[in-house]
Amino acid sequence: xxxxAPVLERADANLxxxxxxxxxxxxxxxxxxxxxxxxxxxxxxxxxxAELQALGFEASVRDTPGHPMVVAHHQAATANAxxxxxxxxxxxxxxxxxxxxxxxxxxxxxxxxxxxxKVLTGRGTSDDKGQLMTFVxxxxxxxxxxxxxxxRITILFEGEEESGSHSLKPFLEANAAELKADYALICDxxxxxxxxxxxxxxxxxxxxxxxxxxxxxxxxxxGLFGGAAANPIHILTGILAGLHDETGRVTLDNFxxxxxxxxxxxxxxxxxxxxxxxxxxxxxxxxxxxxxxxRSVLELTWARPTAEVNGIVGGYTGExxxxxxxxxxxxxxxxxxxxxxxxxKVRESFRAYVRSKIPADCSVEFHEHGAxxxxxxxxxxxxxxxxxxxxxxxxxxPAIVIGMxxxxxxxxxxxxMLGMESLLVGFGLADDRIHSPNExxxxxxxxxxxxxxxxxxxxxx
Amino acid sequence: xxxxAPVLERADANLxxxxxxxxxxxxxxxxxxxxxxxxxxxxxxxxxxAELQALGFEASVRDTPGHPMVVAHHQAATANAxxxxxxxxxxxxxxxxxxxxxxxxxxxxxxxxxxxxKVLTGRGTSDDKGQLMTFVxxxxxxxxxxxxxxxRITILFEGEEESGSHSLKPFLEANAAELKADYALICDxxxxxxxxxxxxxxxxxxxxxxxxxxxxxxxxxxGLFGGAAANPIHILTGILAGLHDETGRVTLDNFxxxxxxxxxxxxxxxxxxxxxxxxxxxxxxxxxxxxxxxRSVLELTWARPTAEVNGIVGGYTGExxxxxxxxxxxxxxxxxxxxxxxxxKVRESFRAYVRSKIPADCSVEFHEHGAxxxxxxxxxxxxxxxxxxxxxxxxxxPAIVIGMxxxxxxxxxxxxMLGMESLLVGFGLADDRIHSPNExxxxxxxxxxxxxxxxxxxxxx
Numbered sequence: 001x002x003x004x005a006p007v008l009e010r011a012d013a014n015l016x017x018x019x020x021x022x023x024x025x026x027x028x029x030x031x032x033x034x035x036x037x038x039x040x041x042x043x044x045x046x047x048x049x050a051e052l053q054a055l056g057f058e059a060s061v062r063d064t065p066g067h068p069m070v071v072a073h074h075q076a077a078t079a080n081a082x083x084x085x086x087x088x089x090x091x092x093x094x095x096x097x098x099x100x101x102x103x104x105x106x107x108x109x110x111x112x113x114x115x116x117x118k119v120l121t122g123r124g125t126s127d128d129k130g131q132l133m134t135f136v137x138x139x140x141x142x143x144x145x146x147x148x149x150x151x152r153i154t155i156l157f158e159g160e161e162e163s164g165s166h167s168l169k170p171f172l173e174a175n176a177a178e179l180k181a182d183y184a185l186i187c188d189x190x191x192x193x194x195x196x197x198x199x200x201x202x203x204x205x206x207x208x209x210x211x212x213x214x215x216x217x218x219x220x221x222x223g224l225f226g227g228a229a230a231n232p233i234h235i236l237t238g239i240l241a242g243l244h245d246e247t248g249r250v251t252l253d254n255f256x257x258x259x260x261x262x263x264x265x266x267x268x269x270x271x272x273x274x275x276x277x278x279x280x281x282x283x284x285x286x287x288x289x290x291x292x293x294x295r296s297v298l299e300l301t302w303a304r305p306t307a308e309v310n311g312i313v314g315g316y317t318g319e320x321x322x323x324x325x326x327x328x329x330x331x332x333x334x335x336x337x338x339x340x341x342x343x344x345k346v347r348e349s350f351r352a353y354v355r356s357k358i359p360a361d362c363s364v365e366f367h368e369h370g371a372x373x374x375x376x377x378x379x380x381x382x383x384x385x386x387x388x389x390x391x392x393x394x395x396x397x398p399a400i401v402i403g404m405x406x407x408x409x410x411x412x413x414x415x416x417m418l419g420m421e422s423l424l425v426g427f428g429l430a431d432d433r434i435h436s437p438n439e440x441x442x443x444x445x446x447x448x449x450x451x452x453x454x455x456x457x458x459x460x461x
Numbered sequence: 462x463x464x465x466a467p468v469l470e471r472a473d474a475n476l477x478x479x480x481x482x483x484x485x486x487x488x489x490x491x492x493x494x495x496x497x498x499x500x501x502x503x504x505x506x507x508x509x510x511a512e513l514q515a516l517g518f519e520a521s522v523r524d525t526p527g528h529p530m531v532v533a534h535h536q537a538a539t540a541n542a543x544x545x546x547x548x549x550x551x552x553x554x555x556x557x558x559x560x561x562x563x564x565x566x567x568x569x570x571x572x573x574x575x576x577x578x579k580v581l582t583g584r585g586t587s588d589d590k591g592q593l594m595t596f597v598x599x600x601x602x603x604x605x606x607x608x609x610x611x612x613r614i615t616i617l618f619e620g621e622e623e624s625g626s627h628s629l630k631p632f633l634e635a636n637a638a639e640l641k642a643d644y645a646l647i648c649d650x651x652x653x654x655x656x657x658x659x660x661x662x663x664x665x666x667x668x669x670x671x672x673x674x675x676x677x678x679x680x681x682x683x684g685l686f687g688g689a690a691a692n693p694i695h696i697l698t699g700i701l702a703g704l705h706d707e708t709g710r711v712t713l714d715n716f717x718x719x720x721x722x723x724x725x726x727x728x729x730x731x732x733x734x735x736x737x738x739x740x741x742x743x744x745x746x747x748x749x750x751x752x753x754x755x756r757s758v759l760e761l762t763w764a765r766p767t768a769e770v771n772g773i774v775g776g777y778t779g780e781x782x783x784x785x786x787x788x789x790x791x792x793x794x795x796x797x798x799x800x801x802x803x804x805x806k807v808r809e810s811f812r813a814y815v816r817s818k819i820p821a822d823c824s825v826e827f828h829e830h831g832a833x834x835x836x837x838x839x840x841x842x843x844x845x846x847x848x849x850x851x852x853x854x855x856x857x858x859p860a861i862v863i864g865m866x867x868x869x870x871x872x873x874x875x876x877x878m879l880g881m882e883s884l885l886v887g888f889g890l891a892d893d894r895i896h897s898p899n900e901x902x903x904x905x906x907x908x909x910x911x912x913x914x915x916x917x918x919x920x921x922x
Binding site: 204206210216217218219220221222223224225226227228229231233234236237238240241244277280281284285286287288289290291292297300301304305306308309310311312313315316317318320321322323324325326329330331332334336359360361362369370404405406 | 493494495496554555557561623624625665667669671676677678679681682683684685686687688689690691692694695697698699701702703705738741742745746747748749750751752753758761762765766767769770771772773774775776777778781782783784785786787790791792793795797820821822823830831865866867891894895896897898
């Protein structure tokens with residue numbers, strides 16, 4: 001296999017021009033949520049198509065009911081190379097309040113914010129124009145250094161990520177055959193810190209459920225009926241309090257089916273990150289982990305399922321006091337899922353548990369509020385192992401595999417609709433102020449991001 | 462002693478106008494717990510003062526830090542007649558949920574609900590405007606028929622009974638000399654059934670308490686923090702669920718101090734009343750006693766203490782779903798007391814229990830909402846014996862002496878602060894839906910209630 005040193009060197013040499021190209025893209029005001037910028041969104045799509053065509057891609061602007069998609073294809077040097085789908089989005093967030101920007105948001109610049117630490121400023125430099133251009137520039141370096149690409153590459157750039165991605169699913173459905181690849185690469189996430197690259201391997205799933213417990217057919221006076229009539233708030237609080245045992249584990253039957261323990265070496269790598277209960281919870285005024293005992297906050301939020309009550313109401317909740325026994329009480333409950341937990345089975349187990357706690361003369365009603373399984377890239381997958389090694393070569397510290405408590409819907413869409421595993425790699429930092437005034441992207445993120453993709457493409461080839 | 466027949470006849474003749482006057486009072490939206498109705502509370506007090514002045518009382522609106530009191534005095538025909546203090550309250554409960562009312566709560570009406578059975582509908586028709594007006598109209602009949610009253614009468618109408626009676630004790634203390642009488646008459650209770658009048662000899666006490674549990678300093682995203690951050694709804698539901706053990710007993714330390722078992726012969730007399738779990742709870746759509754196991758519904762509601770959650774709220778309770786971990790959650794909790802339970806000790810025990818369940822990085826805030834001990838009147842008093850005979854003359858069946866689940870704190874205050882025994886007589890029925898939508902008062906309760914007071918005043922003169 002050919003050395004990638006010349007490719008990396010080419011990327012280094014290209015950097016000034018790479019920056020100019022990124023800045024050209026940032027200057028296009030592609031705010032997707034504001035109809036006033038509709039033409040600018042199309043302009044960004046057209047700009048990207050032109051760039052990709054110049055790199056030898058078969059690229060086109062593809063209309064949708066909203067802002068257009070960019071789709072581009074390029075063959076690999078060898079027929080048996082893997083096929084990768086790279087996803088990014090060219091649309092950006094609105095820029096108000098404009099007066100808080102230190103420089104105009106669509107006039108990108110390089111600023112030195114500390115000795116030797118340069119940042120690229122402007123809306124979209126980090127989210128997601130700077131990130132997606134790391135991949136485009138990596139491809140450019142390959143083409144210029146070798147005249148060919150190590151993998152077959154399909155590119156999908158969306159223009160509605162910041163405004164609900166309404167056209168995405170229909171577009172994936174209508175173009176499934178064209179977009180299906182071996183793996184997806186998604187560049188819309190962050191580093192752990194300035195020295196430590198990260199691969200997001202887990203995204204928790206979600207089951208939402210609302211329950212309404214009904215007792216008497218009317219509100220009752222607690223003097224007349226108290227002590228004899230069922231109180232639906234008591235029934236409900238009993239149910240909710242019983243969801244966890246004294247160690248914080250969820251008590252539902254079969255709840256942990258499909259949940260696997262995080263491998264020791266992954267946990268060990270998380271422990272080295274220095275995220276303690278004190279510094280994680282301290283930011284929101286807390287200090288003591290509240291979930292399962294004996295697990296770190298990173299494990300609790302990245303790798304463990306939860307049952308959380310998101311809302312509860314019953315009886316008199318206004319000013320003052322009312323000695324009433326309510327006729328009904330309700331709660332909204334959500335479950336974060338990991339591993340192979342089955343959303344439908346979790347919901348059914350919850351409902352069976354709740355029903356078992358309802359006295360014979362009372363009743364319960366359930367309302368479903370969404371269900372999605374967890375997304376989990378196996379820790380030992382080839383994709384992850386190779387990408388991790390590639391990133392570790394580029395950065396001062398080895399790459400780590402992290403979880404994410406929330407969700408990135410396209411990951412699930414790729415999995416469900418196109419049967420593809422996704423690799424989530426990005427070079428943003430927590431202080432990039434995406435969605436806020438004075439968005440920035442580290443010059444190092446851009447430069448080493450390009451070099452990282454060169455290494456990853458090589459590793460996957 | 463003059464016959465009371467002309468007085469009773471006058472009351473009968475007055476009935477249409479008596480109803481009009483009651484309806485005028487019911488139309489005043491005197492919801493004491495809601496500050497928005499402050500002016501309406503004053504309006505109700507002023508309306509009553511005007512009515513009493515028209516009847517020859519020396520009456521006035523008396524300011525308090527809360528809603529005003531009404532105090533009125535009238536001499537008896539003879540100097541050696543007993544002095545009676547009549548107490549009632551002009552304030553009413555809130556009317557939510559408004560959509561469950563079949564007619565607007567403050568637009569009273571007469572409805573025939575069965576052949577020959579008419580009811581007065583509207584908030585306060587039973588609790589307590591209809592009840593207090595039975596006495597005012599009895600007084601009116603005496604004045605109109607005889608030009609004089611058989612007893613010296615002082616009237617005290619309160620405007621904060623439904624919101625904790627915060628001004629009552631200070632007012633009684635400051636005006637003890639003016640308010641002290643031989644006996645107090647309190648009309649805020651019910652009949653045994655539609656044919657059987659009742660005198661309430663036992664009243665449960667009440668401790669009202671509101672708790673607010675606080676965790677993070679802001680609402681949190683349950684994806685990012687779920688499983689690691691304290692959820693105040695979990696803490697609160699755990700606290701509330703722990704208030705009872707599996708036999709329905711309240712778990713607070715020393716909670717049952719001062720609670721004595723009801724004598725066997727009293728329990729036996731209650732058993733003869735035929736009140737079963739099925740017929741008592743069946744009226745409100747329930748069938749299974751929910752309190753301490755192994756006790757009858759009459760014992761549970763008349764002679765046993767309780768802990769009830771009257772309201773709970775936290776997190777997102779609107780339409781749809783929001784994956785939030787709330788910053789705080791709160792509940793309103795009340796305790797019904799019996800025997801010699803000490804309200805202050807019960808409150809302290811509850812607070813100690815709650816504090817013991819609050820994690821070190823969370824906090825709790827307590828708000829006091831009233832406290833009164835239980836009351837028990839001697840079964841063999843002169844007052845009770847005479848009133849029982851008078852009531853038995855008016856109604857189809859003889860009067861009985863019963864216990865009461867509710868709390869009328871003023872009975873204790875009258876006893877402790879003014880050294881007065883209280884006679885608790887009222888004409889409400891169990892299905893009056895006081896504190897609930899569609900409150901009603903039987904026309905018969907109103908009419909025969911007026912006649913009952915005429916007989917009782919005569920009996921006590």
